[in-house]
Amino acid sequence: MTMRERVLAVLDGRSPDQIPWIPRLQIWHTARVKTGTMPPEYQGYSLSDLERAMGAGDPARNGQIYRIERPGVETIVHRNGRESVLEYRTPAGSVCQRRVLTDTLAAVGIGESEVDYLLKRPEDYDVLEYLAEHTYYQPAYEEYLAYERKVGDHGYPMVSVGDCPFHHFLRHLAGYERGYLEMVDNPDRLERLLTVMSQVDRERQWPVIENSPARMLLHGVHLSSHMTPPPLFRTFIKPYYQELSARLHAKNKRLVMHADNDTRLILQDLKEAGFDMLECFATAPLTQTTLDEARTVLGTDVTIWGGVPSVLLEPESTPEAAFEQYMDELFRTISPGDAFILGVADNVMPEADIRRIARITELVDERGWYPAN
Numbered sequence: 001m002t003m004r005e006r007v008l009a010v011l012d013g014r015s016p017d018q019i020p021w022i023p024r025l026q027i028w029h030t031a032r033v034k035t036g037t038m039p040p041e042y043q044g045y046s047l048s049d050l051e052r053a054m055g056a057g058d059p060a061r062n063g064q065i066y067r068i069e070r071p072g073v074e075t076i077v078h079r080n081g082r083e084s085v086l087e088y089r090t091p092a093g094s095v096c097q098r099r100v101l102t103d104t105l106a107a108v109g110i111g112e113s114e115v116d117y118l119l120k121r122p123e124d125y126d127v128l129e130y131l132a133e134h135t136y137y138q139p140a141y142e143e144y145l146a147y148e149r150k151v152g153d154h155g156y157p158m159v160s161v162g163d164c165p166f167h168h169f170l171r172h173l174a175g176y177e178r179g180y181l182e183m184v185d186n187p188d189r190l191e192r193l194l195t196v197m198s199q200v201d202r203e204r205q206w207p208v209i210e211n212s213p214a215r216m217l218l219h220g221v222h223l224s225s226h227m228t229p230p231p232l233f234r235t236f237i238k239p240y241y242q243e244l245s246a247r248l249h250a251k252n253k254r255l256v257m258h259a260d261n262d263t264r265l266i267l268q269d270l271k272e273a274g275f276d277m278l279e280c281f282a283t284a285p286l287t288q289t290t291l292d293e294a295r296t297v298l299g300t301d302v303t304i305w306g307g308v309p310s311v312l313l314e315p316e317s318t319p320e321a322a323f324e325q326y327m328d329e330l331f332r333t334i335s336p337g338d339a340f341i342l343g344v345a346d347n348v349m350p351e352a353d354i355r356r357i358a359r360i361t362e363l364v365d366e367r368g369w370y371p372a373n
Contacts, residue, residue, distance in 0.1 A: 002153035003057035010303055010341060011156075011216060011254050011276075019337045019368040021361060022057035022155060023308070023344040024280070025050055030109035031350035039354060051154070054354075055361040058155035059343075063147040065159050065212040066137040066205075073134055084112065092130040093123060097172075108350045119174040119182070125189045128173060132197045137208045145213055158256060158279065159214040161205070163221055165197035166236035167228060176227055198240065206244065210251045217253055218279070219244065223270070224261030225288075233266050238273045245274025259306070260346035262287035267297040281306030282345040292333050300339035307334070308344045308360065313352035323356060327363055336371030 001009065006016035029047045032038040042050060051058055074089040082101040087094060098116035105111065119128065148157050162168065169190070170179040182190050209217060220241065228237060245255045259278035263270065264287070270278065278298075283291045286309040294304060307330055311317040318326075334340045342364065348357065367373050 004151070004153045004156050007057070007156040007216075007341065010339065013300075013339075015336075015338055015370050017370055019334070019364060019370070019372055020057055020341045021055070021343075021364045021368065022059055022305070022341055023054075023357060023360075024059050024061075024347045025054070025056070025357070026059075026347070027108065027110065028348040028350055028352055028354070031107075034109050035107065035350075042354070048154075054357050055365075056357070058151055060147075060151045060155040060157040061160065061218075063144050063151075063157035063159045063214065064140050065144045065161070065214050066208050067140050069136045069138055070131065070134050071136070073131060082106065082112075088118070088127065088131060090127055090130045090134075092126040095119070095124050095127045095131075114172070114175075117173060117175040117178065119178065122186060122189065125186070125193055128193055129196050132193070132200050135200055135204070137205050139208050139212065141213055148213070156216060157214060158216045158218050159212075160218045161209055162201075162219060164219075164237050164240045165194045165201065166232075166240075167220070167223060168197070169194065170227070171222070194236075202243075206247060210247055210253070215253050216256055216277070217248065218256045218258060220256075220275070221258040222261050223257060223259070223266065224263060225265035226262060228266065230265055230269060233269050238269055241273035241275065245276075249274070260286075262289055264289040264293065267294060271298055271302050275302055277303040277305055279305035279341075280343065280346045283307065283309055285309060285311065286345060291330060295333060298339075303339040303341065304334075305341040306343045306345040307340070308342065310344055310347060310349050310352065313344065313348060313356045315353050315356075316351070323359075327360065331363070331367045331372055335373060337368065342368070 001017045003020060006018065006020040009016040010020065026047055029050055042053065045053065072090065076087045076089065078085040078087065084099050085096050087096040095118040097114065097118050099112035100115050101112045118124065151157055163171065170176050174182055223233065223237065248255050254276040255274055256277040256279050257270065257275050258280055260280040260282045281304045283289055291307055298304065312323055312326055
């Protein structure tokens with residue numbers, strides 16, 4: 001099988017001939033190029049060259065199935081050095097968000113961080129509602145198909161299509177701290193905004209997703225035991241995804257969540273919400289969740305894409321013997337290899353030793369053929 005065929009087999013609930021091995025190497029590659037620390041044997045390698053040299057698949061995360069349009073909204077970006085301010089001007093008023101690129105992030109090619117959010121005062125709810133009501137999704141199916149052809153046999157595209165309204169509000173509109181305060185201070189306004197956002201998703205976004213040629217759809221990021229604990233998850237998040245997942249499954253599509261947080265307390269809820277895959281799945285020692293615990297709860301109903309904590313690839317953090325022991329236990333845990341894609345959570349970071357990626361490739365060749373031993 002090709003890597004594409006292996007991923008599609010996993011999506012269809014079939015057993016691949018070999019466990020797919022698809023780490024995210026982009027941050028490591030970008031950092032090494034920018035800092036001039038690329039190992040001599042990989043000098044001049046593109047990211048695609050490096051993936052092939054490592055015997056790894058392409059994560060294929062750059063596909064798009066729609067373009068967002070907001071008629072009646074003026075979008076302005078103000079830049080001042082490494083700081084940028086995104087401003088939305090509407091007939092209902094204006095809101096802005098500030099982002100900063102730190103020296104540390106710039107040195108290794110990682111993007112800006114949000115330090116200020118759109119919601120700052122009660123009047124901003126009117127603007128946020130206007131933004132939601134004037135958001136439209138224009139299909140870009142041909143663009144997606146061209147990207148899928150470009151990826152070819154090296155992987156299968158996973159298309160990002162946003163987050164549920166409640167979590168999007170917390171992460172991007174208000175920030176977690178203010179967002180939770182708003183639940184107490186302005187519950188009626190918050191409920192009204194979430195209702196509008198949900199309705200727009202159902203009427204405008206979901207049909208575009210359902211009718212798209214993409215099958216693996218990333219909708220939901222960083223849901224966690226700590227920031228979206230079980231009571232909040234079950235009230236504000238779970239019903240939304242149960243409805244969406246049912247519609248996607250009817251179209252033979254798969255719902256994915258970016259799971260590089262501690263999900264220990266909400267694993268059963270994620271399963272019941274209808275998620276088919278948890279990608280970049282973070283395990284101990286990055287989080288409290290172990291791979292064995294996750295498999296026990298999720299079984300083979302929910303595919304895990306991950307299993308290798310990023311610190312495992314850093315010699316200063318993990319000695320060689322501990323690395324080998326972890327990988328041995330990983331193959332024992334995932335045996336025989338159903339509903340699993342081997343990857344690194346969250347990314348292969350700049351400090352990683354690329355020789356450990358090569359070692360994992362050797363282990364996949366030795367132990368990853370189905371049934372994995």
